[in-house]
Amino acid sequence: MTRVMTDIHGQNMERRSRIHPHKLALWIGLASIMMMFVALTSAYLVKKGGGEWLDFEVPQIFYFNAFVLIFSSVLLQASYVGFKRGHEKTYKYGLAGAFVLGIVFVILQYKGWQALYDLGIYLSGNPSGSFLYIISGLHALHVIGGIVALLVALIFAFRLRFVPTKRRRNRFELVIHYWHFMGFLWLYLLIFLFSI
Amino acid sequence: MEKSTLFVDDEKLLKDKGYDDHFHEHHHDEDPYQSNFITKYIFSMDHKMIAKQFLLTGMFWAIIGAAMSVIFRLQLGFPAESLTWLKPLLGKWIVVNSQGVGHLSTEFYYAMVTMHGTIIVFFVLTAGLSGTFSNLLIPLQIGARDMASPLLNMMSYWFFFLASVVMFISLFVSTGPFSGGWVAYPPLSALPQAMSGSGTGMTLWLISLTLFVVSVLLGGLNYVTTVLNLRTKGMSMWRLPLTIWSFFITAIIGLLSFPVLVAGFLLLMADRSLGTSFYLSEIFINGHALDNVGGSPVLYQHLFWFLGHPEVYIIILPAMGIVSEVMSTHARKPIFGYKAMVISIASIAFLSFLVWAHHMFVSGMNPFIANFFTIFTLIIAVPSAVKVFNWISTLYKGNLTLNTPMLFAIGFVSMFISGGLTGLYLGNSAIDIQMHDTYFVVAHFHIVMGVAAFFGMFAGVYHWFPKMFGRFMNETLGKIHFWGTMLTAYLIFWPMHYMGLAGVPRRYYKFDVFDTFSQFSELNKFITVMAIIAFFVQLVFVTNFFHSMFFGKKVRSKNPWKSTTLEWTTPILPGHGNWPGKLPTVQRWAYDYGKDGFDFIPQIQPKLDGETSAVH
Numbered sequence: 001m002t003r004v005m006t007d008i009h010g011q012n013m014e015r016r017s018r019i020h021p022h023k024l025a026l027w028i029g030l031a032s033i034m035m036m037f038v039a040l041t042s043a044y045l046v047k048k049g050g051g052e053w054l055d056f057e058v059p060q061i062f063y064f065n066a067f068v069l070i071f072s073s074v075l076l077q078a079s080y081v082g083f084k085r086g087h088e089k090t091y092k093y094g095l096a097g098a099f100v101l102g103i104v105f106v107i108l109q110y111k112g113w114q115a116l117y118d119l120g121i122y123l124s125g126n127p128s129g130s131f132l133y134i135i136s137g138l139h140a141l142h143v144i145g146g147i148v149a150l151l152v153a154l155i156f157a158f159r160l161r162f163v164p165t166k167r168r169r170n171r172f173e174l175v176i177h178y179w180h181f182m183g184f185l186w187l188y189l190l191i192f193l194f195s196i
Numbered sequence: 197m198e199k200s201t202l203f204v205d206d207e208k209l210l211k212d213k214g215y216d217d218h219f220h221e222h223h224h225d226e227d228p229y230q231s232n233f234i235t236k237y238i239f240s241m242d243h244k245m246i247a248k249q250f251l252l253t254g255m256f257w258a259i260i261g262a263a264m265s266v267i268f269r270l271q272l273g274f275p276a277e278s279l280t281w282l283k284p285l286l287g288k289w290i291v292v293n294s295q296g297v298g299h300l301s302t303e304f305y306y307a308m309v310t311m312h313g314t315i316i317v318f319f320v321l322t323a324g325l326s327g328t329f330s331n332l333l334i335p336l337q338i339g340a341r342d343m344a345s346p347l348l349n350m351m352s353y354w355f356f357f358l359a360s361v362v363m364f365i366s367l368f369v370s371t372g373p374f375s376g377g378w379v380a381y382p383p384l385s386a387l388p389q390a391m392s393g394s395g396t397g398m399t400l401w402l403i404s405l406t407l408f409v410v411s412v413l414l415g416g417l418n419y420v421t422t423v424l425n426l427r428t429k430g431m432s433m434w435r436l437p438l439t440i441w442s443f444f445i446t447a448i449i450g451l452l453s454f455p456v457l458v459a460g461f462l463l464l465m466a467d468r469s470l471g472t473s474f475y476l477s478e479i480f481i482n483g484h485a486l487d488n489v490g491g492s493p494v495l496y497q498h499l500f501w502f503l504g505h506p507e508v509y510i511i512i513l514p515a516m517g518i519v520s521e522v523m524s525t526h527a528r529k530p531i532f533g534y535k536a537m538v539i540s541i542a543s544i545a546f547l548s549f550l551v552w553a554h555h556m557f558v559s560g561m562n563p564f565i566a567n568f569f570t571i572f573t574l575i576i577a578v579p580s581a582v583k584v585f586n587w588i589s590t591l592y593k594g595n596l597t598l599n600t601p602m603l604f605a606i607g608f609v610s611m612f613i614s615g616g617l618t619g620l621y622l623g624n625s626a627i628d629i630q631m632h633d634t635y636f637v638v639a640h641f642h643i644v645m646g647v648a649a650f651f652g653m654f655a656g657v658y659h660w661f662p663k664m665f666g667r668f669m670n671e672t673l674g675k676i677h678f679w680g681t682m683l684t685a686y687l688i689f690w691p692m693h694y695m696g697l698a699g700v701p702r703r704y705y706k707f708d709v710f711d712t713f714s715q716f717s718e719l720n721k722f723i724t725v726m727a728i729i730a731f732f733v734q735l736v737f738v739t740n741f742f743h744s745m746f747f748g749k750k751v752r753s754k755n756p757w758k759s760t761t762l763e764w765t766t767p768i769l770p771g772h773g774n775w776p777g778k779l780p781t782v783q784r785w786a787y788d789y790g791k792d793g794f795d796f797i798p799q800i801q802p803k804l805d806g807e808t809s810a811v812h
Contacts (some may be wrong), residue, residue, distance in 0.1 A: 021344040021425040025417050032413055036455035039502065043463065043474075043495055052477070052490040124471030124629055127490050131474075134466055 026174050030181050033142065037135070037185060041192040044131045054126035058194045059115035062136070065108045066190055069143075069183040072101035076150075076179055083172060088162045095157050098179065099150040102143060109140050132193055139182075139189060146182050149175045200799070202794040206754065206765045208437070209800050214778025216430050219341060226256050232352035237276060237725045239354075246353050247332035248664060251657070254324020255738065261315035266731050268308045271300045273724025275706040289372070303392050305705050306375035311367065313378030314401070316646065318408055319363070321511040322650035323356050325653045326450075329514055330419045330443040332660060336763035337371060337437050338402070339428025340779050341773045344421040348414045355411035359404045366400035374401040377703065379500055382475035386467045389481060402461055409454045418597070428762075430782035437761050437786040441538050444512050444519025446794050447546045453506035453549070460499030467491070494559050494565060501552035508645050509548045512612075513541060515652020519605040522655045523587060525759045526602035527594030528795060530787035533586040540579035547576045557625045558632045566625040573623035580616055595790070600674030604655035608648050614686075615644025618693065633703070636696025641688045647685045654678075654737070661741075662756050666769040667748030673740040680733030687726045691719050695751060760798045761786050
């Protein structure tokens, strides 16, 4: 029988299973990123309420793009399930699919900005358009950061022998959480920028 | 009742009760953290070294920031005197007229005021205070080997260093550093042609502060993760010393508020370089109309103060934590109302996010909305008063050791009360409309968050200097430093209240053209003389600091202050990993002073035979 250390209350003093520090750090980091976007969307609402606001029809491509990012997240989740269950192919190709769709998302966002430009909505025009460019641009930058993380995961997946260790799983989960957050963030922004 | 000293064999306790995390097995002969000069002293990942780097950089900036205040105080106190003798230092910023009388150029005066604020608020009282003590104390007081991510921790310092370099460069730009006030309101900050510092100076200011935010976020991420994850066995949250609670909550406030500042900066950068009009509308400058339409400068104020108000608590909370710890140790009494202290820190943090617009009562906001902000601002008085009551109750009937750290801790409480009371005036929108942008505001915030936070920092430096350098600071010089600072601080800022009540506006270059304010010219001289004395008193501290680092009285025992917390169970100069063998385990809370007839019982001491009352 192993001796369990107790403190003066007789409580078990063994380390409780705590959340992995890297994951906690990631979540706190995500909360920070969220605060930045909350600030921008609040500024958007305040400015919109302040008058001199140009209303315009937002290009459809921005809505469509949400599905691209969601589908990418679904593929990544499938890849994660494959990783946990030892299905190497699901793991690898799910990850590759998520990565490709991530790039497609950024390209389509660029198309969206072009569509905006063709509508006559310029970055330096009325703040209503400037906000759209700045907020979606900042989101795209964060997505590109996620794509880099996916690329690293992809290199791991294809170059290393498939051994689903706890360490690798932890690392993979960091990428997955970040990527899902990017999808969630775009949905949140869509609600603010286009629906309210 | 005479207190007896408990004999604590901490070596034996560490050995018997300690937690073996097989630390020493990881590295055998060479320590990868400290193998050569560069990895030990420069690109160090050891939290204690990073703490010292933050402290020294903070001290460097404090001297520069304080010197700037002396320069603009010379202008305010002696507007008619010639400043030609400063020409070798300030060059073209001293404008010499045909009679050979030199004056500080107006642009440079504004630049000095702006830089003084920016430097002291961000570089000294955020990075220098929170950066130093969070790094030093979090791992040592929670019983951890180091931070959760030593690499991020090192990067946090180096981002701060980069921010410092960029800001320092901006001081030497030919058009001068940014001069539109530390809050950087547009349009002065948004239009490069607005004033000479708004061009390159402002660009560098923005780059520097963005780098600074990265540093704060990396540091904060680490502090929160470390406190939540790496506490040693037995160290439940309710056993944490108040220092750790305050650093922990400070880090959370920073992580939630600094990104909002970044959002504000992002829009500002777009306005400066991309031609957008987030903050600009219908502006005439140099006789030309700009084509920016639709923006609002008040939008920037909202984003800025959403950080700006929590920022003042980012500055004061660590000082409060340090003061609680120092006071309890040197009063030989448990801190009064430990849980109330924690709850007050948390509620101050929560409320800090709901009061930002009390900085904007004159921005044209709806008076009914101002009521909301007034009420929440005044509610902050409740947790603040709880803390003050607890500090005074801790002192009451304590066995006080009036050494330098304790004097600064008591001085902190004095400053916090004096400055806090005027906060009640300013928090009321009806009074604030009269007082806004007068010297009353200057007096209020300098006392409550400037001087008070410095006192907290000094208390911390004097108290933990033995842990940092294995030597004591000189007590006599310390007491000269304390009394000199205490007196001059009050003599500088107390009279400013009267000036503010009379309507003297802050940030003005000179008052001799206003008949109303001419009565204050002698007072202004007095304040300036006091400011100069205060500056030289701080040099006593700097001398004491560096002299004691090399020649101070050596620390002979592990626990010179007879303190209960874990940092005093490490070797006198802890190496990397802090504890050479096992990690300590925690058996009780951090404030068992004077319990059951014992002078103090350290946190590593298990329940004693015959210990009567409950063990926390």
